[in-house]
Amino acid sequence: MRERNLKKPEPLFLSILASFGLLAAACGDGETDASPPEEGEPIQVTTTIAQIDDIVENVGGEHVDSTPLMGPGTDPHVYQASHGDVELLEDADMIFWNGLNLEEQMTDMMDHLGEEKPVYALGEQVPDEYILEDEEEAGMPDPHIWFDIELWSYAVEGVKDGLIELDPDNEEEYQANAEEYLDELQELQTWSEEQIQEIDEESRVLVTAHDAFQYFGDAAGMDVIGLQGISTDAEYGLSDVQNVIDEMEDRDVGAIFGETSVSDSAIEAVIEGAGQRGHEVENGGTLYSDAMGEPGTEEGTYVGMYQANINQIVDALK
Template sequence: MVNQTVKMIMIFFLMGWALIGCSEKSTTQGSVEEGKNREKLTAVATVGMIADIVANIGKEHVEVTSLMGPGVDPHLYKATQGDIGKLDKADIIFYNGLNLEGKMGDIFVRMANQKPTIAVSEKIDPAILREPPEFQGHYDPHIWFNVKLWMQAAERVKEGLIEADAAHKEDYEQNAAAYLKKLEELDAYAKEQIASIPEASRVLVTAHDAFGYFGDAYGIKVMGLQGISTDAEYGLKDVQNLVNVLVNQRIKAVFIESSVSPKAIEAVVQGAREKGHEVKIGGELFSDAMGEAGTVEGTYIGMVRHNIDSIVAALK
């Protein structure tokens, strides 16, 4: 009888351990499955050019939203309550920095205390940034117009995504490598096409000084009626000075920008005409914002290629 009782106790004891083992296995397996089915990382970017990097590197693992759409000027942009809500809900935030989003600086400081809030320009060596005297001690923020610099921004986005979602590190690295290869090709295309314009005609006149990095990288002189920011004022003297350059150098075309009112450039064209020199509007360039979503110009690469092709067609 005693032996029978001992046997029964041993059986119940072994069954208990088996149940515990199954429970632990089930819990572990559930955790693995949950990791595999993890919801997408939610990213918010300020401008479309940055959102495009995030989309290309994050792909299926990231849902990205851009606060500023086509035709929106980031220099003058003020965040809405809806924007604040998006930033609050985001897992990670990307912005340009270098005072591009000048009116949002305090917001980024606050958000950085809550979640990864990354300036894509933050690891670029200041020694290679433009700091013209007229920028009053500020760096030129329009780094996306030197494709090589924008490749460094892409590297920072990759690092940020990995920091926030290490589980998909390998995918982010592979996606980044593929995207960086496309940017290498874009850089080569820009050099080749701008070099095809006769040297005397390599003068790019636009509404504001957004294309300085482009000019330095690809060998074209850039002149803007306004300064680094569209918030800067311009006067009659600025218009007259630009008109004199157009007339004296017999420049064929000037360009309007998708995110800037064309009135200033139209005044320059009229001033040149009054001095007997016909200047045409060479086309619309994308400067501080990309084109409409779903169009070729609604991507960073498509936007830059559109600008290059428009400049070459008008000046060549």
């Protein structure tokens, strides 16, 4: 072990890694533990979902080197950290994750990493009164806060505050970058509201594979119907499919949307079931819900991902 590891014994954390079966991978040569960022070196940040990574990249700028664990098409509800992920988490100077039970399989791990280094659950930045409840599981939070731009702004503030705490020398820059990013989000909000106006009021119903869009619906003035619950780890059943079809018939909704991180089998079941009952439902296309697009593309950014969703929804429903 290197010297820096000597100042703080880590029996609890090591036992957790051992219980994950990852002790050997994480500690092998003793080179994988975190250290404070060295002078002039970028802060090593590890994030979970790419939406969070986008904030860190924008607010941290050249002072951070940020890596998201979850790529395009990845479902965070069931995601389990790989050996490589554990190394990235161990190596990081700081960690940002969503929390609110989104990265359900990583909760214990994050708690223990938090004893070692700054670990921020950005969902905790959002005041409790704005957190929606999981409709199917009382008392559980709905973690999909990035779909309400105003709420997501709290996450931006959280990243900014975390970076300043670790690296106060660059406070002014983090402040300025955060302001610029928040301005961009505000523009996105205004643009989105204008686009939604193009859909007839009674047609503002968003039917999707899982309940990722409650916050979006609240913010955009759309009703949201999800086939699967808040988390994708519960299977949907025949009665869920029938209920969704009933509701679509009642409200005369003609499109259901897939999601890049959820299998299309659920929405296909609805399209087929509705067809058998003589109600035509089309596939409205694929939305980004819990994952963003390929890095390096428009949809690989938060703003681009959000715009792509709005365009897809407006095209299918107007």
